Amino acid sequence: MQPVTTSASLTTQVTDMLRAAVTSGEMRPGEHYSAIGLAEKLGVSRTPVREALQLLEKEGIVRIEKNRGVRVIQMSLDEIVQIFQIRIILEPPAAARGAEAATDEDLAHIQELHGKILEAAAAGDGTQTLQADKEFHLFLLSLAGNARLTALDRELRNLVLTRGLVTIPTSRSGQDLADDRRDIIDALLRRDSAAVAQAVREHVTRTAKLLITGVSSTTPGLSAEEYLRKIDQLARHCS
Amino acid sequence: MQPVTTSASLTTQVTDMLRAAVTSGEMRPGEHYSAIGLAEKLGVSRTPVREALQLLEKEGIVRIEKNRGVRVIQMSLDEIVQIFQIRIILEPPAAARGAEAATDEDLAHIQELHGKILEAAAAGDGTQTLQADKEFHLFLLSLAGNARLTALDRELRNLVLTRGLVTIPTSRSGQDLADDRRDIIDALLRRDSAAVAQAVREHVTRTAKLLITGVSSTTPGLSAEEYLRKIDQLARHCS
DNA sequence: TGGTCACCGGTTGCATGCTACTCATGAGGG
DNA sequence: CCCTCATGAGTAGCATGCAACCGGTGACCA
Structure with a gap:
C-alpha cells in the first residue's frame, strides 16, 4: 500500500x-x-x-x-550499568502489563517470534539471534500500550549494541538466556503477570551481568565486582 | 573557573x-x-x-x-498518560536510591531547593515555581548516580510542560503538591528510602491526575476517567 | 454548474563558499 | 636541552544559492 x-x-x-x-x-x-x-x-x-x-x-x-x-563514543562500563539500571526498572512492569493486555493472537505471535530466535540460534547466526531477540522483547513491551516506553527501550537496547555485539554469544550464556525466555513465555501463557515481571527482570539482569563480566574481562585491570553490585541498586527499591 | x-x-x-x-x-x-x-x-x-x-x-x-x-505537536492526553506512566515507574526507585546515597550536604541542599519552591509559590510566580520544582526533583534523582536516568526524566518533564503550564497552578492543588513534597523531605531526613519511594510515587501520581483532569476539562466531550485509570496501570506491576 | 489541471507562492532539502577555530609541528630563543 | 610561540593543515559552523516539492487557487473545459 x-x-x-x-x-x-x-x-x-x-x-x-x-x-x-x-x-x-x-x-x-x-x-x-x-x-x-x-x-x-x-x-x-x-x-x-x-x-x-x-x-x-x-x-x-x-x-x-x-x-x-x-x-x-566508547561506552564506559558505568554507562552500561546505568542503561541496564533503567531497563531493569522499566521492562518488568511493562511486560507484566503486556501479559494482561495480550490477546490470544498476540500470544501466538510471541511464540512465533520465539521460534525465530531458536532458529537463528540453532543456525549459529549471532547477529540474527540478537535481532530476533530484540523483536521478541519489543513486541512484548508494545502490548502494554505505551509506545513511548517501547521506543525508549529500543533506543536503550541500540546503545548497548555498540558494545554488546562481541560479548553476548557464548554458548553457555546463550543457553541461560534461552531458558529465561522459556520462563517468560510460560508465565505469559499462564497469564501470570507477576511471574512475567519476575522472569523479565531476571532475564535482563542476567544479560547485564553477562555483558559486564564480558566487557570487564577484555579490559584488564578492571574489576567487574563493583559494577555488578550496582545493577539492581535501583530496582530493589521498586516498592 | x-x-x-x-x-x-x-x-x-x-x-x-x-x-x-x-x-x-x-x-x-x-x-x-x-x-x-x-x-x-x-x-x-x-x-x-x-x-x-x-x-x-x-x-x-x-x-x-x-x-x-x-x-x-499538540500532545494528546494519551501521550501525557504514557509519559507519566514512565515517570511513575522510574522516579520512585531512583529517589529511594538517592536517599540512601545522599550526604548531609546533599540533604541540606535539598532543603534549600525546597525553600526556593516555597518562596516562588508564595510570590505567586507560577513559572518560577515550576522551575524550582523541577530542580528539586532532578537534584534528588541525580543523587542516585545515574546521569542517563536523570537526563531522561528531564526530557520527559520538558515534554509535559508544553501542555502543563496552564493547568498546574490552581491554589488547592498547589497545596496538595506542597504537602507531598513535605512528605518526601521528611522521609529523606529519616533516610527511610521506602517512604521516599512511596512519597515520590504519590507526588507524581497526583501531578498526573491534576494535569489530566485539567486538560480534559478544557477539551469538552472528553472523559478524564479513562485516562486516569491508566496512570498506574504499569506501576502496579512493580514487583 | 462541476470537475480537472496548470500554475504559483512558499517551503524545505541539499550543496557549497567562507570564516574562525583547534591542534600539531617545527623553528627559534633562552 | 627545554620551553615558547608562530605557522599551517584540517575541521566544524554558519550563510547562502538553487532546485525539487507541496498545496492551494483560479482558469478553463465539459
Missing part, C-alpha cells in the same frame, strides 16, 4: 547508515572521523552528514568535538 | 530558545511555523534553525512536514 515509498530524506538515510555502521563495528568506538570524510564516502554533501551526526550525538552514540571531528 | 564560557554553538542556542518558546506558550501547539520565518525572527540563518528543529523533532516537541514547515 505504500506509494513506492518516496525515499526518506537524505539526513534520515545517513543517520540510519551511520548508526548501522557503528553497531556493525564498521565505525569503531574511540576512533576519529570527519564529517567531510564521511560525506565523501557516502557520496553526499557535508550538510546531511553533519545533521545526522547531531542526531546521533543526541542519541549518545557519537560525540562531536568542536572543529575537530566526531568520535564514536 | 570557566574560561568565559566560549558561547555554545548557534544550533544549540537556537534549540534552547525554540524549546523555551514552546514551553512558554509563545509558540503554540497546532500552529504552523517556517524555518525561514523563525530564522529571521532570531536573526540567524536557516541552517542552525533547521538543525535545531530536527533535534526538537527527535525530542517529540515539533513535527517537520516535508516542504511545508514545522508544527508544534
Whole structure:
C-alpha cells in the first residue's frame, strides 16, 4: 500500500547508515572521523552528514568535538550499568502489563517470534539471534500500550549494541538466556503477570551481568565486582 | 573557573530558545511555523534553525512536514498518560536510591531547593515555581548516580510542560503538591528510602491526575476517567 | 454548474563558499 | 636541552544559492 515509498530524506538515510555502521563495528568506538570524510564516502554533501551526526550525538552514540571531528563514543562500563539500571526498572512492569493486555493472537505471535530466535540460534547466526531477540522483547513491551516506553527501550537496547555485539554469544550464556525466555513465555501463557515481571527482570539482569563480566574481562585491570553490585541498586527499591 | 564560557554553538542556542518558546506558550501547539520565518525572527540563518528543529523533532516537541514547515505537536492526553506512566515507574526507585546515597550536604541542599519552591509559590510566580520544582526533583534523582536516568526524566518533564503550564497552578492543588513534597523531605531526613519511594510515587501520581483532569476539562466531550485509570496501570506491576 | 489541471507562492532539502577555530609541528630563543 | 610561540593543515559552523516539492487557487473545459 505504500506509494513506492518516496525515499526518506537524505539526513534520515545517513543517520540510519551511520548508526548501522557503528553497531556493525564498521565505525569503531574511540576512533576519529570527519564529517567531510564521511560525506565523501557516502557520496553526499557535508550538510546531511553533519545533521545526522547531531542526531546521533543526541542519541549518545557519537560525540562531536568542536572543529575537530566526531568520535564514536566508547561506552564506559558505568554507562552500561546505568542503561541496564533503567531497563531493569522499566521492562518488568511493562511486560507484566503486556501479559494482561495480550490477546490470544498476540500470544501466538510471541511464540512465533520465539521460534525465530531458536532458529537463528540453532543456525549459529549471532547477529540474527540478537535481532530476533530484540523483536521478541519489543513486541512484548508494545502490548502494554505505551509506545513511548517501547521506543525508549529500543533506543536503550541500540546503545548497548555498540558494545554488546562481541560479548553476548557464548554458548553457555546463550543457553541461560534461552531458558529465561522459556520462563517468560510460560508465565505469559499462564497469564501470570507477576511471574512475567519476575522472569523479565531476571532475564535482563542476567544479560547485564553477562555483558559486564564480558566487557570487564577484555579490559584488564578492571574489576567487574563493583559494577555488578550496582545493577539492581535501583530496582530493589521498586516498592 | 570557566574560561568565559566560549558561547555554545548557534544550533544549540537556537534549540534552547525554540524549546523555551514552546514551553512558554509563545509558540503554540497546532500552529504552523517556517524555518525561514523563525530564522529571521532570531536573526540567524536557516541552517542552525533547521538543525535545531530536527533535534526538537527527535525530542517529540515539533513535527517537520516535508516542504511545508514545522508544527508544534499538540500532545494528546494519551501521550501525557504514557509519559507519566514512565515517570511513575522510574522516579520512585531512583529517589529511594538517592536517599540512601545522599550526604548531609546533599540533604541540606535539598532543603534549600525546597525553600526556593516555597518562596516562588508564595510570590505567586507560577513559572518560577515550576522551575524550582523541577530542580528539586532532578537534584534528588541525580543523587542516585545515574546521569542517563536523570537526563531522561528531564526530557520527559520538558515534554509535559508544553501542555502543563496552564493547568498546574490552581491554589488547592498547589497545596496538595506542597504537602507531598513535605512528605518526601521528611522521609529523606529519616533516610527511610521506602517512604521516599512511596512519597515520590504519590507526588507524581497526583501531578498526573491534576494535569489530566485539567486538560480534559478544557477539551469538552472528553472523559478524564479513562485516562486516569491508566496512570498506574504499569506501576502496579512493580514487583 | 462541476470537475480537472496548470500554475504559483512558499517551503524545505541539499550543496557549497567562507570564516574562525583547534591542534600539531617545527623553528627559534633562552 | 627545554620551553615558547608562530605557522599551517584540517575541521566544524554558519550563510547562502538553487532546485525539487507541496498545496492551494483560479482558469478553463465539459
